[in-house]
Amino acid sequence: xxxxxxxxxxxxxxxxxxxxxxxxxxxxxxxxxxxxxxxxxxxxxxxxxxxxxxxxxxxxxxxxxxxxxxxxxxxxxxxxxxxxxxxxxxxxxxxxxxxxxxxxxxxxxxxxxxxxxxxxxxxxx
Amino acid sequence: xxxxxxxxxxxxxxxxxxxxxxxxxxxxxxxxxxxxxxxxxxxxxxxxxxxxxxxxxxxxxxxxxxxxxxxxxxxxxxxxxxxxxxxxxxxxxxxxxxxxxxxxxxxx
Numbered sequence: 640x641x642x643x644x645x646x647x648x649x650x651x652x653x654x655x656x657x658x659x660x661x662x663x664x665x666x667x668x669x670x671x672x673x674x675x676x677x678x679x680x681x682x683x684x685x686x687x688x689x690x691x692x693x694x695x696x697x698x699x700x701x702x703x704x705x706x707x708x709x710x711x712x713x714x715x716x717x718x719x720x721x722x723x724x725x726x727x728x729x730x731x732x733x734x735x736x737x738x739x740x741x742x743x744x745x746x747x748x749x750x751x752x753x754x755x756x757x758x759x760x761x762x763x764x
Numbered sequence: 765x766x767x768x769x770x771x772x773x774x775x776x777x778x779x780x781x782x783x784x785x786x787x788x789x790x791x792x793x794x795x796x797x798x799x800x801x802x803x804x805x806x807x808x809x810x811x812x813x814x815x816x817x818x819x820x821x822x823x824x825x826x827x828x829x830x831x832x833x834x835x836x837x838x839x840x841x842x843x844x845x846x847x848x849x850x851x852x853x854x855x856x857x858x859x860x861x862x863x864x865x866x867x868x869x870x871x872x
Contacts, residue, residue: 676861686807686850688861699859703766738806742861747813748794748854751861754806 641666641673643739645758652764657726661739661755668720669694674742675715675722676751679735687735691742692722729762736760766790766855768864775870782838784867786851789832796834797852798827800845801866807850811836841871 647659661675668675676691690700692713700708712725726733736757743749768788776782786796796814799807809818811827814834824839838845851864 678861678863685848685866686801686863688863691859691861702860744858746858748790748858750795750797750809750812750852751799751807752809757806 641741641753643741643753643755645737645739645755647737647758647760649759650761650763651729653729653731653762655729657724657729657733657760657762659724659737659739659758659760661722661724663720663722663741668715668722669717672744674699674744674749676740676742677713677724678738678740679733680738680757681732681735689724689726689737693744731762734760734762766860766862768851768853768862770849770851770864770867772865773868773870775872776841778843778871779840782841782845782869782871784836784838784849784851784869786834786836786864787832788853788862788864790853790855790862791829791834792832793856794853794858796827796829798825798834798836799850799852800847801850802847810849838869841869843871845869846871 642664644662674691677689692698710727715722738757739755740751741753742751798811800810801807810825814829815827826837848866850866853862
């Protein structure tokens with residue numbers, strides 16, 4: 640079973656860039672069996688998929704939220720067994736718990752099998 | 765369409781059967797997964813691949829899927845089953861992750 644752990648600032652200012660890192664243990668981020676993703680949850684609201692990255696560096700961002708997609712960059716660092724999220728031009732609407740997660744790559748569409756504990760990010764001056 | 769639709773809330777009395785639905789075009793081609801989330805915690809998988817129950821999940825949790833509709837059934841719901849439930853799937857190519865809006869289950 641994989642273990643995932645988010646790290647990054649808990650408070651960021653409006654207009655700044657959020658950088659979060661997810662460290663993977665119990666398995667290799669270079670595995671072809673997984674997609675590595677970021678999910679967020681604003682206070683009192685549902686889960687929103689931000690995007691994901693494959694070991695090869697291929698990225699996939701949520702097309703249903705164009706304003707989010709245009710501000711996101713994800714990458715993978717195989718030497719550190721980590722993947723990361725950068726979210727630019729922050730506003731208060733980006734305040735949320737951010738989860739990193741692993742999803743199984745499968746023909747039938749694999750599910751999310753591991754989650755980080757979540758990292759609360761507050762956007763405020 | 766790349767959306768998954770769930771009812772906002774479901775309420776049952778203890779011991780009754782709760783059914784939570786999830787609809788979306790993606791479900792006709794891809795598996796549905798169900799996650800339970802309690803306040804302040806990360807989601808937990810309760811049903812995988814439409815109808816499989818992971819190790820450690822009580823037998824009262826079951827899932828089914830037909831066409832574009834998936835259903836999570838909690839038979840003999842207990843107060844401890846209260847929480848938010850999310851369905852999950854992927855688009856047809858398997859690249860984009862899809863979440864339902866979530867259903868708040870109340871058992872009282």
